[in-house]
Amino acid sequence: MLLELQGLSVSFRTSRGQVEVVSGLSFGIPRGSFFGLAGESGCGKSLTALAIMGLLPEGARASGRVLFEGTDLLSLPPAEMRCLRGKELAMVFQEPMTSLNPVLRVGYQVMEALLAHRPLSKAEAQQRAVELLRAVRLPSPELRLREYPHQLSGGMRQRVMLAMAIACGPKLLLADEPTTALDVTIEAQILELIDSLRRQRQMAVLLISHDLATLAEWADTIGVMYAGRLMELGPAGELFSRPLHPYTRGLLESLPRAGQPLRPIPGMVPPPWRLPEGCKFSDRCPFAQQACRRQEPELQALRPAHAARCIRAEELFL
């Protein structure tokens, strides 16, 4: 396992006391694999990525273990984490415009990513930057190096972000909704690019998205989060075609399909300080029973490599 989360929790100190927003998350990402993390806003998927990167905001506390090649990243001193970040683990974010510095040329920013972890001469760095931009299929890379971010389209900016992320050959790329700000036709291009970089460079990918259909296309394994918990974890194709958790099923039925009635999940995600007792989805679940509200179910394996946090999954969906 390249990355293994063991009971990762993230909490914030607020006026309501300590509030847990990610709770006991455990899953593993093998070397070179493609893991998809799904969930709606506020489910804790972005904080999970930030916790792995050691980039949690002020006031957030992570507990549990984040094992990267056997080393617990949470107990690593900040200086050592800084050496790993960018070199071994890299991340791209949703909005490429806010991630790039608007007053610096693209070339400078890509070279900065290169020079942060290894000494290179300016000419070498420039040559490497051109190679990187070519690797992310940015047209005419020599010219682009001298441009500013605002001169590029959204898709091109995300390519530049990817070039910076892969600059030092990371073993794990975290991508948090990298295509949400892009058009559909460009979205497909960026996802295909991420997947081909993964294959060429044996780099594992953790893709975070609210769109299960997109994850099912690219990921090997998908985890579905709700209220800070992993509700279902399984092989992408199977999870998409035969989901085991009512929440996953609800998400899939929320996608409009021709000639089929829409069956939205009723209600909305409660705030983390007002979660129901027992199963955290029980207040919105059409299948909830007394027992569901009494005790929170464990994530249990029901098919090979496919687990769900639901006491009724077996009787309902198997």
Next chain:
Amino acid sequence: MSTPLLEARGLRKYFSLRRGLWARPMVLRAVDGVDLQVGKDMVLGVVGESGSGKSTLARLLLALLEPTEGDVLFMGHSVFTLKDELMRAFRQAVQAVFQDPFASLNPRKRVLELVGEPLRIHALVQSRGELLERVRELLQAVGLGPEALWRYPHEFSGGQRQRLCIARALAVEPRLIIADEPLSALDVSIQAQVLSLFAELRRQRGLSYVFISHDLRVVQYLSDTVAVMYLGRVLEQASREEFFRKPLHPYSQMLLASAPSLEPGRRRAVPKGDVPSPLEVPTGCPFHPRCPRRFSPCDQVLPKLQAPGGGGRLVACHLYNPY
């Protein structure tokens, strides 16, 4: 055919942009010759990527922007010269729902004022009691409880705010709602809720919509007619059934092929080329640089939106129409 409710005729909107103090102003052709008709009890879905001009089109149809050329007709009258009575009738008949429900509601007003405001402006209620009752009914129609009356917008989630915007649009009993990406700021499960609300309101009230979205799945769910926009022009217009069974324009085909597949194990096609800037519209067919089927006339001659073989569906492509 009787007079349509709302009609766009040869609609163009150009913006002049100055990039830098001494630079020559550039012309951005946001909408470049659009003809559309929206009839009674009809949902027109407009799809397009960013820069296709769909939001500018929405603002023109709402008479919030003056066109550079062309006209928008409301029951046969130009909306840009409407006076008093007719203008009020237009503002009552045609309402808007926008993308960002956080920006569309005044944060200092309570729900009662927000939803009740159009009722007061159009003098549709006589007393405060009547106002309260109407606003309660409207809240119920969009799935919100009466306790919402006294709350401020910040106390609601994104989906609930969009419901408030819809309630406000419904207040004056419009005949047409122009909705510009009303779902794209919402979460997947909430999108489904709001989408079914749009469908249900249409069934109950016989509303017409111009529903603008980048999401083909949404358009397919709700629309009767689909119009595909690209760089300010309509490239194809067809009934939903025809369009999704067999899209004619190569761009429509590309859009459909690049939408995420809902069949497990199937990957979408990866189209080539970047979305061009509306500041640099290619000559000839605006889509030709990305088109896999372009041939000799495409980079020279602009194809007209025509009905090949005289059918009801329209397509602007040299593959189907003689040039």
